[in-house]
Amino acid sequence: MCETPLYEALMNHKNKDMSSFHTPGHKCRSYLEDAGLYMLDYTELKDTDSLFEAKGVIKKAEEKVAELYGAKSTLFSAGGCTLCIQAMLRLAVLYNGKVITSRMIHKSAVNTMALLGARPLWITPKFDEEKHLFRQVTSHEIRECLSQNKDAQCVYITSPNYYGELADIKAISSVCKEYDVPLLVDNAHGAHLGFLSSNQHPIYLGASMVADSAHKTLPVLTGGAFLHIKDERFIKEARYAMGLFGSTSPSYPIMASLDLCQDWARKRGKEEFIRLEGRVKEIKNLALKKGFIKEDQGIFDPLRICLNTGNFGISGEEAAEYFRKNKIEPEFSDGGYVVLIPSPMNTDRDFERLKDAILGFNMNGTFVDSNRPFPTPKIVVSLHEAIFMDRETINVKNAEGRISAIAICPCPPGIPVLVPGEEINSNAIKSLEHYGIFEIDVIK
Numbered sequence: 105m106c107e108t109p110l111y112e113a114l115m116n117h118k119n120k121d122m123s124s125f126h127t128p129g130h131k132c133r134s135y136l137e138d139a140g141l142y143m144l145d146y147t148e149l150k151d152t153d154s155l156f157e158a159k160g161v162i163k164k165a166e167e168k169v170a171e172l173y174g175a176k177s178t179l180f181s182a183g184g185c186t187l188c189i190q191a192m193l194r195l196a197v198l199y200n201g202k203v204i205t206s207r208m209i210h211k212s213a214v215n216t217m218a219l220l221g222a223r224p225l226w227i228t229p230k231f232d233e234e235k236h237l238f239r240q241v242t243s244h245e246i247r248e249c250l251s252q253n254k255d256a257q258c259v260y261i262t263s264p265n266y267y268g269e270l271a272d273i274k275a276i277s278s279v280c281k282e283y284d285v286p287l288l289v290d291n292a293h294g295a296h297l298g299f300l301s302s303n304q305h306p307i308y309l310g311a312s313m314v315a316d317s318a319h320k321t322l323p324v325l326t327g328g329a330f331l332h333i334k335d336e337r338f339i340k341e342a343r344y345a346m347g348l349f350g351s352t353s354p355s356y357p358i359m360a361s362l363d364l365c366q367d368w369a370r371k372r373g374k375e376e377f378i379r380l381e382g383r384v385k386e387i388k389n390l391a392l393k394k395g396f397i398k399e400d401q402g403i404f405d406p407l408r409i410c411l412n413t414g415n416f417g418i419s420g421e422e423a424a425e426y427f428r429k430n431k432i433e434p435e436f437s438d439g440g441y442v443v444l445i446p447s448p449m450n451t452d453r454d455f456e457r458l459k460d461a462i463l464g465f466n467m468n469g470t471f472v473d474s475n476r477p478f479p480t481p482k483i484v485v486s487l488h489e490a491i492f493m494d495r496e497t498i499n500v501k502n503a504e505g506r507i508s509a510i511a512i513c514p515c516p517p518g519i520p521v522l523v524p525g526e527e528i529n530s531n532a533i534k535s536l537e538h539y540g541i542f543e544i545d546v547i548k
C-alpha cells in the first residue's frame with residue numbers, strides 16, 4: 105500500500121525524466137538545489153524580518169527587485185500572483201467601485217472583486233477566426249469604456265495571456281493617464297519580460313501596479329511572486345492590503361528564492377534570456393516551416409511557444425500526448441493548441457528533444473476547436489452579493505435561467521464562461537458542456 109501517495113507520484117514523475125516546458129521556471133534543477141533552501145525554513149525571528157511589516161532584510165531584498173524592474177516599490181509574495189492581485193485590487197478600488205476590465209481574466213481577480221464588492225465593467229475579447237484565438241484588449245476599447253465611465257476607479261488587464269499575446273501597455277497606459285485612472289496589470293506570465301532584448305515589462309511601459317508570478321518563468325520556487333508599484337499613491341497601504349489576504353506564515357524558502365533570483369537576474373538575467381530568445385527563435389522557425397505556427401500579427405512574448413496543431417487538423421490534447429511520448433511535458437493543451445514555456449534553466453537536451461519532436465511530427469487526428477466566441481451573459485445579481493447567497497448544485501442540463509453562484513473560468517482560454525450573479529443561458533450551457541463541466545453551483 106502506498107503510504108505517501110503525493111510524494112510517490114512526484115517521485116514517479118521525476119523518474120520519468122521528462123523535459124519540462126511548463127512552470128515553474130526553475131525546471132526542478134536550477135542552482136536552487138544547492139542553495140539549501142530546505143534548511144532555511146525559518147519563521148519571523150529577530151534576524152529574519154517579517155513580510156507584512158518588513159523593515160529589515162526582506163525590505164532590502166525587495167528594494168533590489170524594485171531597482172531591477174524600475175518600480176518605485178516591490179513587495180514579495182509567497183502566496184503567488186494571486187496574493188499580489190488581491191492586494192492590487194484592494195489598493196485601487198473602494199467598495200462598490202467600478203473596474204474596467206477585459207473578460208480575459210484569471211479567477212483570482214474575479215473572486216477578489218467579488219469579495220471587495222467591486223463592480224467589473226466587462227470588455228468582451230474579440231475572437232480571431234483565422235487563429236482560433238481570443239485577442240488582447242486594445243487601447244481603443246479601453247478609451248471607449250473610460251469615456252462612458254469617467255468614475256471608473258481602475259483599468260485591470262491580463263497581459264500576456266496564456267498564448268503569449270501582449271496588450272499594447274504603452275498605448276493603454278497613456279489612455280489611462282489621460283483619464284487619471286490607474287492601470288493594473290496581471291503579468292502572471294511575464295515576470296521575465298524585463299530581461300528580453302527589448303524591455304516589454306508593464307512597469308517599464310507605464311502601468312501603475314503589476315503582479316508578476318515570478319515562479320512561472322523565473323528560477324523561483326512555486327508561490328513566489330512580485331507586486332510592483334510605480335504609482336506612489338499606493339505604496340503606503342500596500343503591505344496592509346497584502347496582509348489582509350496573506351497567510352501570517354509566508355514561506356521563507358520561497359522568499360529566499362525570490363532574493364536569490366534577483367541576484368541571478370542582475371548578474372546574468374539579461375544575458376541568459378537573450379540567449380534563450382535565440383534558441384526559441386530557432387524552434388519557432390522550425391515550427392513555422394513545419395506549419396505549426398503562422399506569422400504573428402500583434403505583439404507576442406518571444407519566449408512563449410504556441411503550436412497551432414489545429415492547422416494539421418489535430419487537437420492540442422492529441423498532440424500533447426505525442427510530445428509526452430517524446431519526453432516533453434507541455435504547459436497546457438486545448439482543442440487546437442499546445443503551449444510550451446521554456447526558461448533559461450532548460451538544458452541543451454531539452455531543446456534537442458523538442459526540435460526532434462517537432463521535426464518528427466506526422467500524425468492524423470481530430471481537430472476539436474475549443475476556442476469559440478461566447479457573449480458575456482446578463483448580470484442578474486451583483487458579483488458581491490452572489491457569493492454570499494445560499495447555493496445548490498444542479499445538473500448543467502437543467503440550469504437554463506438559473507443564476508451562477510461561482511466563477512467558471514477554464515484556463516485556457518482564461519475567459520470566464522460565467523461569474524457569480526450571471527444568468528445561465530443556452531450558450532453558457534453549450535460552453536460548459538464543451539469544457540466537460542456537467543454540474544454547477546447556482547443561487548437557490
Ligand SMILES: Cc1ncc(COP(=O)(O)O)c(C=O)c1O
Binds near residue numbers: 186212327
Ligand atoms: C493569468 C494568471 N493570473 C494569475 C494567476 C495566479 O497566479 P499564482 O498561481 O501565482 O497565484 C495565474 C495562474 O495560473 C494566471 O495564469
